Amino acid sequence: MTPNRRSWTAHLSALLGALSLAGVLCFHFPELLTSRDFRRVYTEDFARQLLLVGLVLAFLLGTLAILRGRNRRVALLGVGTATLAVLLGGTDVQFDAIGNTPYSLGLDWFVVSLFFSALVFIPLEKALGRIEQSPLRPEWRTDVAYFFMSHVLVQFILILVTAWTSQIAALAAFPALKAAIQSLPVWAQFLMAVFCADLAQASLHRAYHNIPWLWRFHAVHHSSRHMDWLAGSRIHFVEIVLTRGFVLLPLVVLGFSPAAINAYVILVGLQAVLAHANLGLRFGWLEYLLVLPRYHHWHHARQPDYVDVNYAIHLPLVDMLMGTFKLPRDGSWPQEYGVLKPETVPAGIWRQHLMPFRPGKARPEA
Structure with a gap:
């Protein structure tokens, strides 16, 4: 294995770190960043538990990639964003009752949907894929950007x-x-x-x-x-x-x-x-x-x-x-x-x- 080879653990750490940071921002600014309709689907306790899982996995996977010498910059990005999420309050962020605003972004919908979609389909495609290809195939960043746009602007x-x-x-x-x-x-x-x-x-x-x-x-x-x-x-x-x-x-x-x-x-x-x-x-x-x-x-x-x-x-x-x-x-x-x-x-x-x-x-x- 060469150090330049793409590492699943490093990229998953970066993804989970970024989603965890987005989750913390949702706790800080729920009126502006979370969808009123989607908030009815999940509980606050569920959101905090999901955030905890994301933080722990981002740290563990990032540390593992760094120790193995695989995509260290990407792994450091994952550990760094997860650290920033913790410094901003992590799972302990408190907020008052969420008021009504005429407009808001669906950042919570993006975080939850991407987390569970990746959790289900990445292993399925790895085990049952017709074509052997990495989730990090060409133009994956473009499609993540589209995923972000359609969910955040819901x-x-x-x-x-x-x-x-x-x-x-x-x-x-x-x-x-x-x-x-x-x-x-x-x-x-x-x-x-x-x-x-x-x-x-x-x-x-x-x-x-x-x-x-x-x-x-x-x-x-x-x-x-x-x-x-x-x-x-x-x-x-x-x-x-x-x-x-x-x-x-x-x-x-x-x-x-x-x-x-x-x-x-x-x-x-x-x-x-x-x-x-x-x-x-x-x-x-x-x-x-x-x-x-x-x-x-x-x-x-x-x-x-x-x-x-x-x-x-x-x-x-x-x-x-x-x-x-x-x-x-x-x-x-x-x-x-x-x-x-x-x-x-x-x-x-x-x-x-x-x-x-x-x-x-x-x-x-x-």
Whole structure:
């Protein structure tokens, strides 16, 4: 082993140290840095215990990497940020009752989501990955930045989405239909909501691929050359707002109950990560019932005959109805991922966000 080889322990220490520092800042400034809606999901004791675990692991893993002489600078970053978190109060930070503020960031949502997503999918991909690749594969920092943006700005995204969907929904009121839907059991509403939302999302998704100015935003998502649990986070901010609003609109117009909508939100979060994951499992007949990794990986394939297929994110049935279903029966996987001309999409989150607005630049091809 050479000292220059990337060390898992060093990078995990740096990640956990940074998340621990972010967690301490959430305790210091809860009104500004934590999401009101997400605070209802967890308790203060849970947050403190999670912070303690992050601090301990950051110190232990960082110290181990330093003693082994592996990525010492990265390991020192982990130990250093964890030390700063402790100096700022660690798990003992006290705060008064959290007041209401018109706007706040979702830093707590980012910390908890990244911690548990990495905890679940990194070991899964290591054990069951179709392609042997490090979690620190090329452009992983870009995708972490996208993950950060979409989670920290969650309240602003919801405000933008709610602003235009609620206005349209008010104009398209169907009281009798809403009453009929809400009279159904929650499980039945949930299944209907999944189908309606997926049909709306797949229709918009196809528009992203076939309308040039929309494709310039969506090309950012398809620019990733490596598929894993983190790759699905690479989405332009404009696309996030458009997609979430377009998917939420039919659910609001048709009047599904909050319980059914909340269940759908949980499903879409889980399935979006799973569909992009580097998992080489074969699911047999389930691949024709649910959108699973191989199905969605073919949508990201860098092959001309797969640029206009597999738009659904939940149900292959939606693609079958749209005539866009395509899945090799031999169980094969794509050999390459990304847009046909990778050079047309710049590297880095800021340049990728500016790309759709720059006239005269080479337009990305599907």
